[in-house]
Amino acid sequence: MKVVVVGCTHAGTSAVKSILSNHPEAEVTVYERNDNVSFLSCGIALYVGGVVKDPASLFYSNPEELASLGATVKMEHDVETIDVKEKTITAKDLKTGEIETVTYDKLVMTTGSWPIVPPIDGIQSENILLCKNYNQANEIIEKAKSANKIVIVGGGYIGIELVEAFAESGKEVTLIDGLDRILNKYLDKPFTDVLESELEKQGVTLALGENVQQFVADESGRVKTVVTPSQSFDADMVILCVGFKPNTTLIEGQLDTLPNGAIKVNEYMQTSNPDVYAAGDSAVVHYNPSGTQNYIPLATNAVRQGLLVGHNLTKNNLAYRGTQGTSGLYLFGWTIGSTGVTKESAALNNLDVEATLFEDNYRPEFMPTTENVKMSLVYEKGTNRIVGAQFMSKYDITQSANTLSLAVQNKMTVEDLAISDFFFQPHFDRPWNYLNLLAQAALADIKKNN
Numbered sequence: 001m002k003v004v005v006v007g008c009t010h011a012g013t014s015a016v017k018s019i020l021s022n023h024p025e026a027e028v029t030v031y032e033r034n035d036n037v038s039f040l041s042c043g044i045a046l047y048v049g050g051v052v053k054d055p056a057s058l059f060y061s062n063p064e065e066l067a068s069l070g071a072t073v074k075m076e077h078d079v080e081t082i083d084v085k086e087k088t089i090t091a092k093d094l095k096t097g098e099i100e101t102v103t104y105d106k107l108v109m110t111t112g113s114w115p116i117v118p119p120i121d122g123i124q125s126e127n128i129l130l131c132k133n134y135n136q137a138n139e140i141i142e143k144a145k146s147a148n149k150i151v152i153v154g155g156g157y158i159g160i161e162l163v164e165a166f167a168e169s170g171k172e173v174t175l176i177d178g179l180d181r182i183l184n185k186y187l188d189k190p191f192t193d194v195l196e197s198e199l200e201k202q203g204v205t206l207a208l209g210e211n212v213q214q215f216v217a218d219e220s221g222r223v224k225t226v227v228t229p230s231q232s233f234d235a236d237m238v239i240l241c242v243g244f245k246p247n248t249t250l251i252e253g254q255l256d257t258l259p260n261g262a263i264k265v266n267e268y269m270q271t272s273n274p275d276v277y278a279a280g281d282s283a284v285v286h287y288n289p290s291g292t293q294n295y296i297p298l299a300t301n302a303v304r305q306g307l308l309v310g311h312n313l314t315k316n317n318l319a320y321r322g323t324q325g326t327s328g329l330y331l332f333g334w335t336i337g338s339t340g341v342t343k344e345s346a347a348l349n350n351l352d353v354e355a356t357l358f359e360d361n362y363r364p365e366f367m368p369t370t371e372n373v374k375m376s377l378v379y380e381k382g383t384n385r386i387v388g389a390q391f392m393s394k395y396d397i398t399q400s401a402n403t404l405s406l407a408v409q410n411k412m413t414v415e416d417l418a419i420s421d422f423f424f425q426p427h428f429d430r431p432w433n434y435l436n437l438l439a440q441a442a443l444a445d446i447k448k449n450n
Contacts, residue, residue: 006108111282125216379442
């Protein structure tokens with residue numbers, strides 16, 4: 001069985017290992033256009049901020065490891081064409097220019113995603129950078145050495161983490177986002193209000209509800225000003241973090257996709273062509289809160305889908321359990337976790353929900369110290385099915401997002417969580433865990449509103 005894997009970051013690396021583990025007889029050939037595999041882009045801000053000293057630690061595999069497992073790894077090879085009917089691919093060796101055409105029995109599309117580059121006047125100016133791969137991370141670090149005024153465009157996780165890294169290193173940081181709140185995909189307003197206040201306290205300039213209209217360069221071609229409808233900001237460097245789009249032009253018109261190009265897959269990672277599999281940022285996920293196919297480019301989704309490719313390559317053995325889009329963030333001492341929909345994003349997923357906001361200390365007040373936990377539980381009207389949750393505290397409560405992720409995946413209700421069994425030990429929590437108390441507060445809201 002000849003298997004061709006196109007792209008080798010999270011999903012590709014996971015798929016290759018899983019394929020060779022489950023099908024040691026397979027002839028696996030990997031095509032990767034970069035000179036590295038398995039880079040953890042979520043660690044870029046930690047690298048930029050100096051928390052990670054050795055960038056090699058941000059790679060969890062390498063071509064040599066994959067080759068030792070039995071794969072033929074072709075680095076710096078760009079796949080130029082794919083014909084899923086004829087089962088052929090054409091690839092170019094970027095070092096020699098040599099072009100080869102090979103056939104396959106099974107094709108694995110793990111081509112990942114690429115940062116969205118909006119068509120803004122002046123965007124080709126020097127020192128306007130993207131933040132996705134290892135080479136871009138190195139470029140950001142190098143150019144930041146001579147940059148004092150840094151503008152981040154985009155208030156998602158990557159943008160926010162870069163804001164923190166640069167603010168803590170003494171840079172003048174401006175954050176611009178077209179929406180009126182940061183982290184709007186993950187948190188509702190009571191949480192983002194706290195974080196926005198924290199950012200301003202740390203000296204960050206916020207320009208929310210503002211779209212960039214123009215980048216103005218100096219005589220040498222370097223960006224010097226970022227212009228929005230209402231104001232302008234000086235900049236020595238700009239980093240674009242406005243989101244990602246799937247890298248799927250190679251199969252355009254050949255496989256079923258979402259309008260944005262994300263490849264549709266079934267629960268066994270098969271595309272509309274049964275001999276083509278897709279995983280990671282190039283593919284859709286099954287989003288459990290709404291039961292829909294969504295595009296959620298996260299490393300957690302990628303490694304799980306990649307593993308499933310190997311299990312299901314010749315027979316449907318292990319079905320995808322779906323995702324809740326669970327995530328965590330550390331920002332200026334705040335620990336933040338979220339899973340599923342927010343009250344605001346529920347409507348975008350055709351869910352009719354209510355949400356309960358609740359605060360309590362994570363452990364008894366008679367202990368030497370304790371910390372407040374701000375929580376929200378999002379649940380479907382009528383059924384009380386839990387479809388989302390958010391947590392924020394100075395104490396590390398992020399694992400609670402994982403607990404609630406399981407609750408969403410397993411279709412638990414508010415009633416289930418209200419009386420779920422959690423241990424009690426004063427060092428860690430109360431006789432009623434704060435998750436119980438959150439659900440009990442939600443039950444009180446439900447009773448009051450009915």
